[in-house]
Amino acid sequence: MAMTTRGLVVGATVIVLSTVTIVGAGLHLKGQAFFQDSPKELVDEVWQIIDKNYVDATFNHVDWRATREEYLDRPYTDQEEAYTAIREMLEKLEDPYTRFMDPEEFENMQIDTSGELTGVGIQLAQDEETDKLMVVAPIEDTPAFEAGIKAKDVIVAIDGQSTEGMTINEAVNLIRGRVGTSVNLTILRDESETIEFPITRARIEIHPVRYSYQNQNGGVGYIRLTNFSANAAEEMQEAIEDLETQNVVGYVLDLRSNPGGLLYSSVEIARMWYDDGSIVSTVNRQGSIDIQEANGGALTDKPLVVLVDGGSASASEILSGALQDNDRAVLVGTQTFGKGLVQSVRGLGDGSGLAVTIAKYLTPNGRDINEEGISPDIAIELTEEQREELRLDRTLIGTLEDPQYAKAIEILNQQVAAQ
Structure with a gap:
């Protein structure tokens, strides 16, 4: 199965591309009326997608063909019964990232990575x-x-x-x-x-990137990335280019509590930080490996410290893992979430949607971080009091009152001095 990074989602909770219908596998040709009149067809269509694309060829050791017979033997009087059956069928996979969304849920989910909402x-x-x-x-x-x-x-x-x-x-x-x-x-x-x-x-x-010039150690560029939405890479480029004109001596990239998003966004952002080396490889159930590489387009080679924590997941782990494995950055904080699976999100004929786990990803050094996470180079755990203080006053995040940021500045100062 050919994979394109533009259609893939790697969020800790499934989030979708605004143009997700491009991977609809032709389902829209039948039209919404067809599926509304034949809800059993929708059940079978979901089964077919899982059968062809799911990352685990054993389907969690479930007899998937027998599952099809079981659910197609049932009578369905309306869409809601079909939706209930589909969710029940997918539960057999015991995969929280492979899930069905009714039309309202699917519409709501599409705004998460579109970069705008109403x-x-x-x-x-x-x-x-x-x-x-x-x-x-x-x-x-x-x-x-x-x-x-x-x-x-x-x-x-x-x-x-x-x-x-x-x-x-x-x-x-x-x-x-x-x-x-x-x-x-x-x-x-x-x-x-x-x-x-x-x-x-x-x-x-929605702007996923916030950045500022910090008057510390000769000038530090602080960039906070909250998600990997469709406009994240463009905003990251603007941030780095602006900070470069201000002659910063180094950067702190804050990925804490970033749940992930679009795979291609993480790849494009990684390419802004180093010229050579791999970024991530995705492996599907046939063993096919797709490797994303740096392309010589780095915007800066100045010292970089990356902040991570237990809320840094998926695309955040791809980016931080790539920077760590290529010796491009020092990671400070706590163990990341540990979500190393990739989803394809498809629009179905009646306006509903399906997220399917189709691959796992590996860091450049071949690390499978699913359920393990990435360990920081420098571990700094916040106390409950410190965490609560930052939660109550978010203006302290990215200042010297933020212990993890303060440690990042200390490390960055050492790197600048070494240069």
Whole structure:
């Protein structure tokens, strides 16, 4: 099976390319009406895709042909029954990354790597103790930011509907909507003040790269990469080129809590840091190996320290593993997540989608990091107090008040002095 890095996803949670229908395997030729009238055909189509492409030829030691007979012998009266059967069938693989998405889930997932979304521009989290929906932060220059939504605001109602018992996904589905339409958020602030925020939805561009010139050790370029979306490589190039004009002596690349994204983004970004050597190899179930190499297009050769932690996964591990194996960077932080599998995401005929694990990847030195992760060169574990302090005040991230960053600066200073 030929693999193209542009169609592959390596997120810790499955996230998809905005142009994912290009790998639809011709399914759209039958049209949505066909699958809606014949839900059994959709079940069989999913089975066929898994049969042809799944990375494990034993299908987790499941008799996959018998599985087909079992599920095609069932009667299906509507799409929902077919969806339930498909999810049940995929559970036999015991692979959390191979999964079915109904049309709504598939549409929502496509925005994760497209680089833009439609909504009001807030990042949500669920309090572990109270289950309340809390605003992590409003995204700058978005409707929520301009309306006055603040970090730590608690959303208690959406268009008058209480959020009690509501999941993040359910809340997101209610908040998102067409450009120009409105949503009313009821906010509890400081546990005492209730405020109504009518907000008009807009198209929001997501920027995965944040960077700054740090006046330390003669000038350090600090780059934080939050995900490997479709626009990540372009923004990374702009960041490096800008910092180079400011004559930085070295770089700190922050990949902490970066869950991954598109494989080709990680490859393109790796090529910005070194000229020669391999980046990653992907191996499918036939043993076919596709190797991605540096191409002589490095933008800088200055010292580099990379920050990683347990939230650095997949594409983050590809990039950090490549930099480590090629002796291009020193890794500081804690063990990475350990997700070394690659998914292909396909649009199905009725508007639903399927993510299929089709390959595993290896670092340049041949390391299979799945479930193992990548060990940093310098281990720096944050205490619970330090972690909580950074969570409550995110402006401290990437400053000397951030212990892992402070260690990165120390290492970078040693490298600059050695040069």
